[in-house]
Structures are given as structure tokens and as C-alpha cells.
Amino acid sequence: MNKIFTWLVFLIITGVIISGIAMPIPDIPALGDKARVLYFHVPMSWISVLAFFMSMWYSIRYLKTKDLDYDIRSYSCAQLGFLFCILATATGSLWAKFSWGSFWNWDPRQTSIFILLLIYGAYFALRSAIDSEDQRAKLSSVYAIIAAVTVPFFVFIMPRIVESLHPDPIINTQGKINMDSSMLIVFISALTGFTMLYLWMLNLKVRIEKVNYKKLSLND
Amino acid sequence: MLLKNSYLVFKKDLSSELRTRYVINSLLMFVLVTISIIRFAIGDEKADNEILTGLLWIAVFFTSVSGLSRTFVKEEEKETSVALKLSTGSDSVIIGKLLFNSALTFSLNALILFLFVIITDYQIKNLSGFLLVLIFGNLGLVSASTIIAAIISKANSKGTLYPVLSFPVLLPLLITVINATKLASLGAETDKLFGEIQILVSYFIVVTVASLMLFKYVWED
Numbered sequence: 098m099n100k101i102f103t104w105l106v107f108l109i110i111t112g113v114i115i116s117g118i119a120m121p122i123p124d125i126p127a128l129g130d131k132a133r134v135l136y137f138h139v140p141m142s143w144i145s146v147l148a149f150f151m152s153m154w155y156s157i158r159y160l161k162t163k164d165l166d167y168d169i170r171s172y173s174c175a176q177l178g179f180l181f182c183i184l185a186t187a188t189g190s191l192w193a194k195f196s197w198g199s200f201w202n203w204d205p206r207q208t209s210i211f212i213l214l215l216i217y218g219a220y221f222a223l224r225s226a227i228d229s230e231d232q233r234a235k236l237s238s239v240y241a242i243i244a245a246v247t248v249p250f251f252v253f254i255m256p257r258i259v260e261s262l263h264p265d266p267i268i269n270t271q272g273k274i275n276m277d278s279s280m281l282i283v284f285i286s287a288l289t290g291f292t293m294l295y296l297w298m299l300n301l302k303v304r305i306e307k308v309n310y311k312k313l314s315l316n317d
Numbered sequence: 318m319l320l321k322n323s324y325l326v327f328k329k330d331l332s333s334e335l336r337t338r339y340v341i342n343s344l345l346m347f348v349l350v351t352i353s354i355i356r357f358a359i360g361d362e363k364a365d366n367e368i369l370t371g372l373l374w375i376a377v378f379f380t381s382v383s384g385l386s387r388t389f390v391k392e393e394e395k396e397t398s399v400a401l402k403l404s405t406g407s408d409s410v411i412i413g414k415l416l417f418n419s420a421l422t423f424s425l426n427a428l429i430l431f432l433f434v435i436i437t438d439y440q441i442k443n444l445s446g447f448l449l450v451l452i453f454g455n456l457g458l459v460s461a462s463t464i465i466a467a468i469i470s471k472a473n474s475k476g477t478l479y480p481v482l483s484f485p486v487l488l489p490l491l492i493t494v495i496n497a498t499k500l501a502s503l504g505a506e507t508d509k510l511f512g513e514i515q516i517l518v519s520y521f522i523v524v525t526v527a528s529l530m531l532f533k534y535v536w537e538d
Contacts, residue, residue, distance in 0.1 A: 160534050215485040222481050226472040236468050239531045243464060243486060246527045250489035253516055 106297050109290035116283050123277045134192040136283055140291035141185035145213060148178025148295065152220075153245040156238035168234035169310065171241065172224070173302040177295060179217040186210050209251050216244045319412070322405045326413025330388060331420070339391060344384045344425060351376045352432045359437060369439045370499040376429050377458075378491065381422055385462040386479045388414050389470035398470075407533040411463070415525070418459045418466075426455055442504030450501055450510060453517040454494035460521055461486050464528035467535045490520050 117136035155171035158164075189210065190200045201207060223240055227233040334340060355372050364372075392398040401410060430451070433439055441447045465483045469475050497513035 160531075212485055212488055215488075219482045219485055222478060223468070223472060226474050226478055228473070232471055235534050236471055239535055240465075240468055240482065242531060243461075243524070243527055246523050247461070247486050247489055247520070250493075250516065250520060254489055254493055 102293070103297060106290065106293045109286055110294060113283060113287040113290050117287065120279065120283065122280055131192060131196055134188055136287040138185060138188040138192065139284070140288050141181045141188060142210070143288065144291060144295045145178050145182035145185050145210075147292070148174045148181065149213065149216075149248075150245065152178060153241050156241040159234055159238050160242075163231075165230065165234060165310070166307075168238065169306045170299075170303055171238065173299055173306055175217060175220055175241070177298055177302060179214075179221070181295065182210065182213055182217060186214065212248075212251065216248070220244070319406075319409055322409035323412035323416065326401075326405065326410055327416040327420075330413065330417040334417075340384055340387045340421065344380060344421075345428075347383055348376070348380055348425060348429055348432065351379065352429070352436055355433075356436045364437065366440065366502045367499060369433075369437055370495060370502055372437070373429070373433050373439070374491065374495050374498070376433065377426055378487075380425055380429065381458055381462055382480050382483060384421060384425065385418050385459070386466040386469055386475065388417060388463070389466045390475055393470045402536070407536040408529065410536060411467070411528060411532040414467075415460060415463050415528075418463050419456065422455050422459050423452075426451065439502070441502045443501045443507060446505065446507035446510050447498055447501035449507065450494060450497040450514060450517065453514055453521065454490065454498075457490045457494075457517055457521040457524060458487065460525040460528055461490065464524070464532065464535075467532060471535070486524075490517065493517060493520075 113136060117133055122130070122132060152171045152174035155167045155174060159167035159171060186207075189207070193202065193204070193207070194200045197204075220237060220241060224233055224237050227236060355376065359372075392401060434441070462483055465479065465486065469479050469482065472478055493513050493516045497510050497517070500513075501507075501510060
């Protein structure tokens with residue numbers, strides 16, 4: 098089962114990378130070939146948010162059960178989420194250079210992803226500052242939940258400050274996806290492929306962390 | 318019972334603070350230093366309200382960052398937290414600490430605002446709207462800082478960790494409150510600020526409820 102999943106991830110990601118780079122795409126006003134970043138940037142951003150909320154979910158589970166297994170999961174989600182968050186920032190920033198003319202200009206979307214990076218950073222800083230395992234699990238869980246309840250406020254705040262130049266108003270008007278069918282297929286398989294890749298990496302990461310944890314407790 | 322115990326925790330913090338001046342003296346000096354740095358940085362220039370509001374909030378944010386964590390850190394450093402745990406439940410501790418931190422923040426911010434207006438010639442056109450925004454902004458600031466102070470007090474590098482942890486959590490509040498106070502100081506009507514006040518009130522409620530629910534995990538071993 099695990100092997101089939103691994104091969105499936107491999108095939109989908111390979112297909113997405115090849116067709117995402119080589120397949121011709123329809124002409125989108127003001128975006129053109131730069132729209133290809135969508136196949137990579139959107140899944141990365143989606144995963145960094147998904148991982149953030151999964152980390153919060155496992156934090157809640159940990160506080161309820163006091164089972165360190167959930168803390169390991171929560172930590173692994175945060176680590177992978179941080180990785181994908183950096184990738185989303187990098188791809189978005191590269192795209193911004195060629196579309197808006199600068200790598201970073203504090204567009205509302207850039208501000209929000211910057212805050213997500215800050216939260217991940219603060220979470221790791223907190224974890225490294227606590228020695229005892231139970232305390233670390235407890236306090237970082239509480240912090241993850243507190244951070245997660247304040248994040249939704251940005252949905253209301255950001256539109257009040259500056260208007261975004263982020264292109265979902267161009268491709269995605271009124272919540273409808275205006276991509277043609279070939280683009281849509283690649284996009285959907287990119288989303289599923291990268292999400293599967295994330296789950297596969299998460300599984301590995303959790304197992305590694307568990308081995309590390311056992312090694313530490315054997316040494317004591 | 319809960320309210321009475323919370324009030325007792327508040328009273329205990331207040332009287333121990335008045336006895337030792339553990340926080341107040343250093344914070345008063347901090348406020349004076351910050352405001353005079355702002356004064357010397359501006360010099361005789363005429364700064365406009367956009368910049369002055371930002372400077373005011375820098376003073377407010379860093380004063381609360383250096384002051385509000387003390388309530389919990391003190392309990393750990395002086396090893397009084399065990400006695401407090403024995404005396405009362407976690408709910409009354411967090412409510413008492415919230416009350417104490419609110420009293421501290423409101424009095425310090427009144428002082429900061431007073432000094433700031435005198436020193437920098439800061440004109441507030443809609444004073445009632447400005448104060449309303451300031452009050453709700455401070456409530457949210459206090460509730461988020463207090464729970465993070467509780468988390469910090471159990472960690473190793475308390476001083477440096479506190480701004481790192483509180484900044485991302487406080488950012489939605491800070492962006493809103495800076496924007497709203499700027500608008501109010503430029504003379505926006507109070508009902509134009511209603512949207513911002515809504516965000517501030519809901520932030521305060523959400524964070525306070527989350528703190529009340531989560532505090533027992535931080536407090537109890």
C-alpha cells in the first residue's frame with residue numbers, strides 16, 4: 098500500500114513538473130507564461146496553511162489526551178509547513194519580481210505569508226527554549242492554538258489597508274475558476290500531487306521524530 | 318467565588334507591586350527614555366500625524382512588551398507560583414492577572430499619551446473616537462500579552478523570547494489599532510471607525526476566551 102502511494106506521488110509530481118513547464122498555456126491577459134508559477138506556488142501556499150491548521154489540530158488533541166505522539170505530529174506538521182511556507186514565499190517573490198517589478202513590496206498577500214513565517218519561527222523558538230518534554234509539548238500546543246485563533250483576523254483586516262495586486266481577481270473572478278480545461282487538469286493534479294507529497298513526507302517525518310525520541314529516552 | 322478570588326489575586330499583585338516597585342519604577346523610566354528619544358529624533362521638525370501615530374505605537378508596544386511579562390515571570394523567579402497554585406484555581410489566577418495587567422497598561426498608556434502630546438505637539442482632532450479605539454486596543458493587547466507571558470515564564474530565555482512570540486499574535490491588533498488611531502487623530506468621525514472597533518472588540522473576546530480555556534494547561538504541572 099505504502100509503495101503504491103509512493104509511486105503514485107512520484108508519477109503525479111513528475112507529470113505536473115513536465116506539463117507545467119512544457120505544456121502550452123492559453124493567453125491570460127497581463128500574465129502570459131508567468132501564469133505557470135500557479136502550478137507550484139498555489140499548492141505550496143495551500144500546504145503551508147493546511148500544515149498550520151493540522152499542527153493546531155494535533156495540538157488540541159495533545160492537550161486533550163496528553164499523548165506525546167500527538168505532539169510529535171504537531172511538531173512535524175509545523176516543520177513541513179515551514180518548509181512549504183518558505184517555498185511559497187520564494188516562488189511568489191520570484192513571480193512578483195517579473196510581474197510587479199520588485200521581489201518584495203508588502204502586498205497584503207506578502208504580508209500575510211510573512212506573518213505565517215513569523216508564527217512558525219516563534220513556535221520553533223519557543224520549542225527550543227524549553228527543556229522538559231511535557232512542558233515543551235504543552236506550552237507549544239497552547240501557543241499554536243493562540244496563534245491560530247488570531248490568524249483569521251487578517252481576512253478582515255488586510256482588505257482595509259491596501260488593495261491587493263495578487264492575480265486571483267484576474268484568473269479567479271467571483272470564485273469561479275476561469276482556466277481552460279488543460280490548465281485546470283494540470284492545476285488540480287498539482288494540488289493533489291503536492292498534498293500527497295506533503296502527507297508522504299509527514300509520514301516519514303513523524304517516524305523519524307519517533308525514532309529520535311526513543312533514542313533520547315534510551316540515552317537517559 | 319471566582320470573582321472574589323480573582324479580585325484577591327489582583328489585590329495581592331497590586332499590593333506586592335506597590336511594596337516593592339518591581340515593575341513600575343523601571344517602566345516609568347522606560348517610558349521617559351522612549352519619549353525623549355522620540356523627541357530628540359524629531360528635533361524641531363514638524364512631523365505629520367501618520368508618522369507620529371506610528372511613533373506613539375512603538376512606545377506603547379515596547380512598554381507593554383517589557384512590562385506585561387513581569388507578572389508571571391516574577392512568580393517563577395521568586396518561586397511563589399507554588400503557593401499561588403495551592404491557594405486558588407487557575408481561572409481566578411488568569412482573571413486576576415488580566416485585571417492587574419489592564420490596570421498597569423491603562424495607567425502607563427495614559428502617561429505615554431500625556432507626555433507624547435506635550436512633547437511632540439500631536440494633534441488629535443477626534444479625541445473621543447481616539448480614546449475609544451485606544452481603550453479597546455489596550456484590552457486586546459493586555460489579553461494577548463498576558464497568556465503569552467504565562468507561556469514565557471516557563472521557558473528559558475524569557476526576555477528575548479517575549480517580543481518574538483507576542484509580535485505575530487499581536488500584529489492583527491496592532492495594524493488595526495494604528496490605522497484607527499491615525500484616522501481618529503486626522504479627524505475621522507467616530508461612526509467611520511466602527512469597523513475597526515468591531516475588529517478590536519472581537520479580537521479581545523476571541524483571545525480572552527482562548528486564554529481562559531488554555532491557561533490551566535500552562536499553569537498546572
